[in-house]
Every structure is written in structure tokens, then in C-alpha cells.
Amino acid sequence: MSEPRQQPGTGQPDLEERGAARTRKRALKRLQSLLPEHCLLTRPAALKPYETDGLTAIRERPWVVALPETEAMLAGVIQICREEGIAVVPRGAGTGLSGGARPLADGVLLGLSKLDRILEIDLSNRAARVQPGVRNLAISEAVAEHGLYYAPDPSSQIACSIGGNVAENSGGVHCLKYGLTVHNILGLTVLTFAGDRLEIGGPGNDPECLDLLALYCGSEGLLGVVTEVWVRLLPVPPERRVLLGAFPAVAGAADAVAAIIRSGLVPAGLEMMDRLAVQAAEAFVHAGYPSDAEAVLLCELDGVAEEVAADARLVERVFRDFGASAVQTAETTEEQARLWLGRKAAFPAVGRLAPDYYCMDGTIPRARLAEVLARVSVLSERYGLAVANVFHAGDGNLHPLILYDANRPGELEQAEAFGAEILDLCVAVGGTVTGEHGVGVEKLGPMCGQFSEAELNQFFRLKAAFDPRGLLNPGKAIPTLTRCAEVGGMHVHGGRLPFPNLERF
């Protein structure tokens, strides 16, 4: 009798694979009986748009896409996946830039776009209760007639969802004064993977529990699916003004940013664009920016008329003190729109300069801006890859856009290596590897440099408190110790050996 032909060790995975296929078949049946046909996508052509989020370099076809229309359907999908042991990846609008909504080939992609109703507008408490798939801008549009708005305004606001904003703790051009998502939401309803419905906070100011609200902000879909959000609404400021300063040197513009913050003034927004970004924007939308400037600062002021006028005088003086060669002030809505146009079109404009760009998102102390930008430009020469800088200067949140051509062999890898060096630099000067775009799958490597083994383990225990089996958005946001060992860059505290207990994860 001949031995059954089997390679040692492959029998088990084979069995597992067959078991998994059976499970998926059963799960699919259950999903089909739970969801109407248009809420469950299974055909390759229908799955295609869901292969990637805003980080388009990484693609994966999901097993299926579930698009629940009600909270009950959503809970049903979670229940089925829990019972069948199938992983779930939540997805809002898929504009995320770090691959947080990257699908799994054997997991359910849970799209929240059909949960897009504004459930309640509570004018006397200046709050609104919305479903997770509501677009960011739709909230402000819905309350505009009452002179109110929702403050956080990511540049993707026409598309991105409030659930995604919570999961990424998104910022925007105006978060310098008005804060991030965490500062502008009042309550959340969350469905955990165990099926518990957590109601945290509401239109009052303080939930009478621990601050799970803050914990959920920026948790990238790992701790639960956000099913409702109470957002805070603010009165639209009566007066706005936008100033543009053109600087002959990046250092002057960077120092002007630090000086404005130091003065005690808090602009609504303070953005910087360097020469390459300005030229790209000019060529694209002709906003009237001085294209010979090495750097342009855009400063928006808002508030009551007297305050805005006084602040504008101060900003203009600071611009000039730090060498601005020209200052433009926009008082009318049209002029302001023109000045913002260049900034808003900057990403697509830069996109025209090269076949591909890689957007970084580190944050640094504002006083180190000039120094870090100079180092980035040295790196740019060393790698032979151009960089355009368009970013939230007031927050110290950099967005270097590394230009490359993915069709040239090795260039993507070069761009990634260059990006990693920029993030190391951010951490070295006391900053962080991501200010607002999240870790997703993209920044798992750099995370190893920012956190110690003990800190990563604490993150894992925290995750396990909400999802012990690790089936909700697995593989995102927190790098495993194994991965960090591969990257070889883990942060070591006090000479301790980095990986004595690798087997734990």
C-alpha cells in the first residue's frame, strides 16, 4: 500500500480551507435571507469599486459587500459574521487615505453608505443625530437655514461619511480653531462585534461614564461599528476674512506660522503651500497666487467684525515682519473663494505633475516647521523624487506629497522609503506618524518606531476588551509584534529586548 501523497503539514490547512469554504457558503445563505438583493453584492463587477479606499496602491477584492439599509440589518450582518467566525471590515465612503477600509478576500465588507439619514435636528440644543453614512457636508447643508453648521471640514467633505470621520478622528482646514471630530461630537451609538449596543453621551455635554466617546474617535473601526452620531452644531460666524501671504523663503513662512500661534491669536485656518504646490495649483485653477513665491500662507479669520478686523491687522503685520513680499486680503465671499480655490485644488493639481503621488501625514511641533521642511527637501534631492507640500501649518500637520511613477521599476519602493524617513523625522522631533489620516494598513511599519512593545501590547489588550476574537477590521491600525520584528524598527525603552514574548500574538 502506498502512503497517501501528502506533504507534511499541508493536510491541516487543506481541511481548514474546506471548512472555511463550507462556513462561507452557509454564511452567504444566511446573509441572502437577511438582506434584500440590492443590499448584498457578490458579483465581481459589483465588488470592483470596493477593492480599495483612497489609498489606491493597495487593492483586494472583498468576499462580499453587505450594504444594510437599517440598523436591524446591520446588527443581523454582525450577528451572522460573529456566529460563523467571519471577519468584518466597516466602510463609510471609502475616502480614507491609509487603507483602513481595505477589504479582506475572505471577509465581509460592511458598507454603511445606505444608512444616510439625518434622524433629528435639535435646534434648541444645537445638535443633530445622524446615521453613520451621512456625508460630512450634508450635515452643514441641512442646518444652514438655521445659521448653524458642523465645524470639522476635511477636504473630502463632499464625499466622506460622518462614521468614517469618527473612526479616523478627522480634522480639516478649520480644526485649528474648532477642533477635530472628537471635539465636535456629543454622543455615539455603537454596535460591538459581540452584538452589544452602546449608547454613549448625547446632546448634553458630559456622558456620565468613562470617556469611551474619545476612545472611539480614531479607533479605525476596530472597537465597534458606529451606528449613530450626535454632532454639535455651531452658529455660523458673522464675519470671515482670508489673507494670503507670499514669502520668498519657506523658512520665513514657517516662522510666521509659529509667530501667529505665539501671538495668542487663533485663526480659523492657517495653511501653507510651497513653490511646487503653488505652481501646480496656478497652472490648474488660476487662483491668482504669486507663482514666484517660495511659499504661500493662507490665513482665515472668523468671528465678530471688530475681532476679525483687529486680527487681520495683526496677521498682516506678522506676514510682513517675516518677509512676505505680498499680502492679499479677501473680504468678499467671492474673493475668499478665489483664494481658497488654489488650496482646495492643490491635491488634484499636484496629481497632474506626475503619474502618482504618495501623501504623508505626520505632525510636528510648529516651531520645528522650518527645520523639518528643509530636511525634507534635502531628502527629496537624495531620493531624486520631487515633493510638494500643502498642509495644515497651524496644527503642524504636514502633508508632503511625494511624486513618483509607479510604472518605473523601483520608484514606488523609493517613494515609500522616502515617506518612511519623513515619518521617522516627525517622530524624532517630537511628533507623530499620523495626524489625521490614520494608520490603517499603510502606517503599520512606522507605528513600530513610535510605540514600545509594552504599549503595543496594551493596545492589543484594549482591542481584545471590545473584540476578543479580533474579527472586526483585523490587521489594521496596530502592528503585530511579528511585523515590527520584520520591520526591525521597534522602539526600545531603556535597553529592554524588544521581543521576548512574540508568541503571545
Added chain:
Amino acid sequence: MTDRSDALTEAVQNARTAGQRVLIMGSGSKRFLTRADTDPGDRILSTEEHTGIEDYRKDELVVTVRSGTPLRTLRQVLGREGQMLAFEPPEFQGLGTVGGAVAAGLPGPGRPWRGSVRDSVLGVEMINGYGERLVFGGQVMKNVAGFDVSRLQSGAFGIFGVLLRVSLKVIPVPQTERSCVLALDREAAHQWMIRMSALPVPITAACWLDGQLHVRLSGAEPAVVRAARHVGGEQSADDGFWTALRDQTLPFFRSIGVACRYVPPAAALLDTDELIDWNGARRWTQRSPDQVPAGYRRFGPGYARDRCRDAGGNRAVAEYQHRLKQAFDPDSLFNAELTDADVAA
């Protein structure tokens, strides 16, 4: 000005080895919110000698402070540079440490406009229940690397571990401040608050008590002057009311006891003697400990436990809070009186 991080870490590790529980204590000014007395078996871990401002970047509006630093010291240092803590933490009995202020998470009168304690927290270093020193967050305004463990510490009354240092965002002291006092009945004052909150007026505090509406205006001088004209009433630069409200030295708080409820600002008025704070979002009532009405929380022993263990009565949330505690402190080393069933409140 001493760094006692190593000694504190060692003390936690020793307690862990000995299977002893510890009670984290700053200056003890908010002890009345946790428990009436101290159990003789408790090992007290005091941060009082762990003091000093380690890094103050006034140009960045960020300060990093050792947890035992007296709030008063921090206030003075910031004040000299024309800056302040946005969340205006109370100094009960003139005491309080920075660690205690963050751990207790009690914001002052400006809460609805200037944010809560956690809104100012940028980063922490802490010791967890494994005796490990961990750093979360940082010193920059925007940071989404990893779960937001630092903000979670605010209002957790130390149940997750010992805060060694915290980085806080600070704000410039407003150029001008004006207090206005208007004679209004409660209902009218409440309506006034609701109306004003929809308008862009530089209000930074609004409170009603004893037939008077107190309003604080802050900001650039011309804006404050104009708003003050609009608000009216009796006006002064600072009538001491806001500090007295913050530190609870007003006669209202020195009675038989107080209880509070957190509500949507426009929620209906209930009790006739309610003090309205936070533009309507927090209501206080004078009650003796055994007569706290439903929906209110006694501001005294049990307050912290109600939050940390019972999540204000929200059972599903309480269950996850319990799991979180386990994730940081599985042996319930820290402040067990706030979380454990077998430790009496």
C-alpha cells in the same frame, strides 16, 4: 521639583508582587468624591513629591507637567506668560494636583465653550497594572497613531493606572474679560441661554443662581465691549463669581450637600432651587445625601464609583468599562474602591 517616576514605578511593582492594592492620591482635594474615609489596609501611593513642569513650550501652547505638581503652581507659571488651562479645573480647598485634575476630569464654568478636560489632554505617561511605564499621545495637536488612551484617562479617577506626566494644550488668556449680572427669573434666564447659544456672541460662561443670571464674556476688547452692551446688566472686569463657582466656595455649595445632573442644555427645568451652570447643561440642587432625587448624582462619596463602575446606570457601557479596566489592570491594583464589587463604597 523632583522626578519620582522611578520610585512610583517601583512602588507599583512592589505592591503588585505583594498582592497589595494601592490608592492613588494627589493632594486629596477630590477624595470626597470617592469615599468618605480611608481604609487602614490601603496602601496610599502619593504623587505629591512628583512635581515639576518639565517642558513648557509657550509658542506651541503646550505644557508637559509631572502629575503631582500643584494646580496652583501650574496656573501661576502659565499666568506669567499670559496663558491658561482651557478647562479651568477646580481647586477644592485651594488644593489639587495636575494628575488629580486630569484623573477627575472635572471642567470649570467654561465647559460648553472651551471644552472638557480631555479636550486639552494631548498625551500622558502612565504606569499600568502590570507595572509598565507607557507613553500615549504626545505634544502635538493632531495625533491619531494608536487608540486614544490618553484622553481615556480623563475622568477615569486613576482606575487604569498612575499618571506620571501629562501634556496639556493651553490657551492664551483672553485680552479682555467682562462679567455681567442680570436680574432674571430662572425660566427667563434659561430661555436667554438657549437663545444666545445660537448666536455668535463671545460668551465663555453662563450661570443662573438666586434670581441672577451671570454671564462671562471673553475675547478681543472691541468684541467684548460690543457684546457687553448687548447683554447689559451690572458689569465688572471680574466679580470673583467664576472662581467661586469653579471651586464651589459659593454659599450654595456649602449647605447640606449638593447633587448634579448632566442634561441637554435646553432640557426642562425641574426643581425650583436648581442652580443652572454650563449654559443649561449642568444643574445643581441642594440636597442632603439621603435625599438625592432620581436623575441626580450626589457630588460626594460614590460620585466617582457611579461613573467608573456603573457608567451612570448604563449596564451595557458598564460591562465594557469593566473589560477595559481588566485590560489595563487585571489584578485591580489601582483604586479598587471605585470598581470592585467586594470593596465597599
